[in-house]
Amino acid sequence: MxxxxxxxxxxxxxxxxxxxxxxxxxxxxxxxxxxxxxxxxxxxxxxxxxxxxxxxxxxxxxxxxxxxxxxxxxxxxxxxxxxxxxxxxxQPDAALLSDIVRKESEIEGEFTRFRVSFNGRPISDNEIQDILQNETDSAIRRKAWEASKQIGFQVAERVIELVKLRNRAAREAGFKNYYAMSLHLQELDEKDLFSILAKLEEETTEPFRQAKQKLDEQLTRTFNISVDEIMPWHYADPFFQEAPPLENVQLDPYFKEKNIVEITKRFFADIGLDVEDILQRSDLFERPNKNQHAYCIDIDHSGDIRVLANIRNNEWWMSTLLHELGHGVYDKYIDRTLPYLLRTPAHTLTTEAIAMFMGRLTKNPEWLVLYADVPQQEAERLGQELKAYLSLSMLIFVRWGLVMVHFEHEMYHNPDQDLNALWWSLVERFQLIKKPDGRNEPDWAAKIHIGTAPVYYQNYILGELMASQLHFMILDELRNDSYLKKKSTGAYLIRRIFHPGAQIPWYELLKNANGEGLNPHYFIQQFIK
CATH class of the missing domain: 1.10.287 (Helix Hairpins)
Incomplete structure (x- = not known):
């Protein structure tokens, strides 16, 4: 040897x-x-x-x-x-693995170049989002929602083929299927994961039902329809994964004339985290043929960190840029003396936790006063409604996340089943959204993660749980009721979360930081109870 x-x-x-x-x-x-x-x-x-x-x-x-x-x-x-x-x-057959890589890249390229066809012309995802957030004509909304699913039809067969190839490779590597292998390699225990998900389903079912009932009542007024007539296209997001603007909480106007990049830079500097170099290397605005989503990438684990975005002056993109720079500062402040393999976050869920912790701030009244120039009196008036709005956002996201995790779990266990029917059964179960009569399309395949970032979504959910844990941890550490405009906030995150990199498993990192493992209690306390 x-x-x-x-x-x-x-x-x-x-x-x-x-x-x-x-x-x-x-x-x-x-x-x-x-x-x-x-x-x-x-x-x-x-x-x-x-x-x-x-x-x-x-x-x-x-x-x-x-x-x-x-x-x-x-x-x-x-x-x-x-x-x-x-x-x-x-370890499986090299030709099989090469085929998987090629198909993944083809699907990714398809999503990158694809533009929805709407009323005979190509439009961007941002334009679809604008229609679903602002249009009051139900017929136009339906056309936009159906158009947002066009990419699913184009890639669905290839995604199913890819799922089968991944399963075959996982079996050759000694696992039941690709899903089981992925959790093992992510150092996640399947039994523990689904125990947490079951707890979240139980704790959120009734609060979500009540919150959605109020939301649906608002939609009946907005669109002049009955509750029974509410369909998927009446929500403000193609997958109902985001909370729609509420009647008395309109955040977009606060960002309409703002420089979102400068706000982001100033906020991070105020908590002791410098993002100037990351932003200088980034690609932040819309362009033809550019990927329409957002991500942060650490190119070399040595400081070359970049963000891709397609910024518009609204709250969604403000939150998204904060989210992506959350990933960025985590990568940046990892101990550079560590060996290459350890100069990464402890886990996907820990970097998602930081990103989500930052992205939530656009619904924080104090943050809006400090960075969006919202008058103090107006922020105080909005305080309770913003709190309710953030809770609604978290409920909506968790229920959507449950759709994704359960769908992937079932898809990898049996990719030959009727996936269109499986998708809508989960949407109806977790999101309480009715399937349009007679619809039998691969709407699930329109979600880019299923084809190109498989078995990932549980990390978003676990990241939200850890973000809530961090919220209480930092407040306790600072012995204060706020962590804004305090360089001690960044210092705490660097010391406890960022600096260790991947030298210890994620669950040990969390225990070292606050004395216990991942606990959904904090998320439930912050947003559900």
Whole structure:
């Protein structure tokens, strides 16, 4: 058996080189929509697959993981664990894995270039959002909602094929299916996860029913229809994953004439976190052929952090930019002296927690006074309604998240079932939304995550839970009722959450930060009770 350093060091150099090149190609592909960059991205990912597919390396890695010396060196052992998580899914047939990468990239490219056809012309996702938030004609809303699902029809067959390929690869790697393998590699216990989800379903069912009843009453007035006539297109988001503007809470006007980028920069600076360098490298505004979504990417784990966005001057994009820069500051303030593999967040859910913690602030009255120039008296008047609005937002998101997690769980267990029917059964169960009569379309495939970010959504839900935990943790640490405009807020996050990187598992990080593991009690206390 080779020495640990002769095994580990050259492989880590290769991983760093290929992963950095892959990230750069992905950035170019999603900011330009050019197929040459998609091909480069596919090539680098396939190079990584070849690296991680070595059976000889994998056997050596398992031996080193079992070696007593490795277990005594915690940083070394953690690197070996994370490296094993890369080798495990790449042990199946190389041609199969290459096919998976190619199909994933094709679907991603389809979403990047796709523009909805509406009234005979292509329009952006932002324009669909504008219609669903502002149009009062139900017929026009229906056309916009149905148009938002067009991409689903185009990619559905390929997504199902991809699901089957992923399952086949997971079985070759020794797992029941891709879903089970993904949770294992994410260091999530399936039983614990679904226990938390069951608790959330139980605690939110009646509050959500009551909140949606009030929302539906508002919709009957807005659209001059009866409750029985309310359909999916009457909500302000194509998937009903966002809370619509309420009658007495209109946040968009506060951002109409504002510089959202400058607000974001100032807010983070006020809590001791500098985002100037991240914003300078970012691509923030709409352009033809550019990916219409938003993401943050750490190109090299050495400080090259960027955000892709399509900003408009409204509350949604203000919240989204805060969210993405939440990811960005986490990446930025990880200890740079750590080895390459450990210069990442402890877990996807921990970086989502920070992003969600930041994104919620646009519904915080104090934040609106400080950064959106809302008069103090007006903010006080809106205080209770904003609190109720944020609770509604959280209820809506959790119920939507339950749709996604349960759908993926069932899809990977049986991809040959009627997925259109499965989707609507879950939408009706968790979101209390009626399926349009006679509709039998692959609406599920219009959600980009299902094809290109599989088995990810549970991390959004767990991230929201941790964000609520952080809310109470920071207030307790600062012995104050606010964490805004306090550099001690950023200092706390750097010390407790960011700096450790991935040198310990996420559940140990959380226990070290507040003395207990992930607990849904805090989310329920903040938003449900």
């Amino acid at each position: 080779p020495s640990i350093n002769s095994f580990l060091n050259p492989r880590l150099r290769q991983v760093e080189s290929l992963a950095t090149a892959s990230s750069k190609a992905y950035w170019q592909a999603t900011t330009t929509g050019e197929e040459k960059y998609e091909k480069q991205y596919i090539g680098y990912r396939q190079d990584l697959i070849r690296l991680f597919s070595s059976k000889e390396d994998y056997e050596a890695l398992k031996e080193w993981l079992a070696h007593e010396t490795s277990q005594q060196d915690l940083l070394l052992y953690r690197q070996l664990v994370l490296l094993e998580h890369e080798y495990i899914p790449n």
